Amino acid sequence: MDSRVYILGRDSAPQYLRLEAGEELAMTLVVPPGTDVQYSLEVDLCGPGAGLDLAGLYLCPGSERVELRVLVRHSAGGCNSRQLFKGIVGGTARALFDGLIYVAPDAQKTQAYQENHTLLLSETARTESRPQLEIYADDVQCSHGATTGYLNPEELFYMRSRGIPEAEARRLQMQAFLAPVIRRLSDAAAEEIYASLP
Amino acid sequence: MNKVLLEIKNLHASVDGKEILKGVDLTIRRGEVHAVMGPNGAGKSTLGAVLAGRPTFEVTEGSILYDGRDLLALSPEERSWAGIFLSFQYPVEIPGVSITNFMKSAVAARRKAQGLPELTPGEYLRLLKEKMALVQMKGEFARRDVNVGFSGGEKKRNEVFQMAMLEPVLSILDETDSGLDVDALRIVAEGVERLRTPETSSIVITHYQRLLDYIVPDVVHVLKDGRIVRTAGRELVDQIEREGYESIHG
Numbered sequence: 100m101d102s103r104v105y106i107l108g109r110d111s112a113p114q115y116l117r118l119e120a121g122e123e124l125a126m127t128l129v130v131p132p133g134t135d136v137q138y139s140l141e142v143d144l145c146g147p148g149a150g151l152d153l154a155g156l157y158l159c160p161g162s163e164r165v166e167l168r169v170l171v172r173h174s175a176g177g178c179n180s181r182q183l184f185k186g187i188v189g190g191t192a193r194a195l196f197d198g199l200i201y202v203a204p205d206a207q208k209t210q211a212y213q214e215n216h217t218l219l220l221s222e223t224a225r226t227e228s229r230p231q232l233e234i235y236a237d238d239v240q241c242s243h244g245a246t247t248g249y250l251n252p253e254e255l256f257y258m259r260s261r262g263i264p265e266a267e268a269r270r271l272q273m274q275a276f277l278a279p280v281i282r283r284l285s286d287a288a289a290e291e292i293y294a295s296l297p
Numbered sequence: 298m299n300k301v302l303l304e305i306k307n308l309h310a311s312v313d314g315k316e317i318l319k320g321v322d323l324t325i326r327r328g329e330v331h332a333v334m335g336p337n338g339a340g341k342s343t344l345g346a347v348l349a350g351r352p353t354f355e356v357t358e359g360s361i362l363y364d365g366r367d368l369l370a371l372s373p374e375e376r377s378w379a380g381i382f383l384s385f386q387y388p389v390e391i392p393g394v395s396i397t398n399f400m401k402s403a404v405a406a407r408r409k410a411q412g413l414p415e416l417t418p419g420e421y422l423r424l425l426k427e428k429m430a431l432v433q434m435k436g437e438f439a440r441r442d443v444n445v446g447f448s449g450g451e452k453k454r455n456e457v458f459q460m461a462m463l464e465p466v467l468s469i470l471d472e473t474d475s476g477l478d479v480d481a482l483r484i485v486a487e488g489v490e491r492l493r494t495p496e497t498s499s500i501v502i503t504h505y506q507r508l509l510d511y512i513v514p515d516v517v518h519v520l521k522d523g524r525i526v527r528t529a530g531r532e533l534v535d536q537i538e539r540e541g542y543e544s545i546h547g
Binding site (some may be wrong): 154258260275276 | 349
């Protein structure tokens, strides 16, 4: 499978992609701390059996403004798409994730999933998640989910009671939260992300 | 007599403005095992939590001296480095963090605080295996996420495993027997017994006597409504078993 990683604000990432019959793509988007970004992506699954595995993480611990908009269009039947976006938002940062899954009338046997999870580090951070489904076919499996939460104080105390310093306990929780996306990156890229966690 | 390890004086503690501990006095010497018994809601777990530094509890009055230091001035991690260990009544699940990594961070932080060199990966692995064997944990256990999907017995064994890894000076076992079947109870209790030394002390918080059949206390306290109302030898356990807590008054 074709597998690509883009660091937004550094790499020039595509804004439109077409996946033809049987074509499969794994793509990972990374927004490092200190990056203001407005990014839109449209992926069109236009041939039967095309597959998209899309993931992203955004780290906004300061005063970042991040807007991610993703449209996954199932134009042909029998395609599958998966999306997993994870964000850490702190300080006075603002993050928006807007994700639309569109399934065309004759795109039967579509499988499309989308998840967006956000970890808030401060009371002043703001996050908005807009997951949307627009489905015009009847034989499909689609779902979306979004959660927002804070670091778990019970976990923090448990770790600290074992001698793990508070800052490191927080980092361990953040790493665990991001792990499903980090796993897709090279060791060097993962290290860079870990080192940049607040 | 051995040196005093812990000296609690007139300890008052509250949660959300509600006073739970209402003047606890307790002195523990090195090498001693103290049982803290009492009915539900008496404040037993609060005492353990306050000793470990749980932030949700506010100490409003009193003092705690641990090995000559002001314990209340220390953060939870500093207390751990100083040798305090709380075995949780309800061990916390940490999805995404393996037992191996969790303990590696804990051991590394403690060694750093103590001015000891880092363990090599080989040394760490040997330590891990040795301590896992103590509570009869299999190798794959260490790769699982901390407490995630563990049975009650596995969680308590994991607590005692962590205790073995950190070799505490003062261990506080908060209802370590709750939810355990007889076999798991024996494994846990034997693990604790083997960690006993003349220099280390334990506080065993329990509602029932059964754990105290395995871990024999030197001193038994009864905590009721936030105060210790009776202190005696192990014979007090039998009295409680026969007559219940109703019969114990200050």
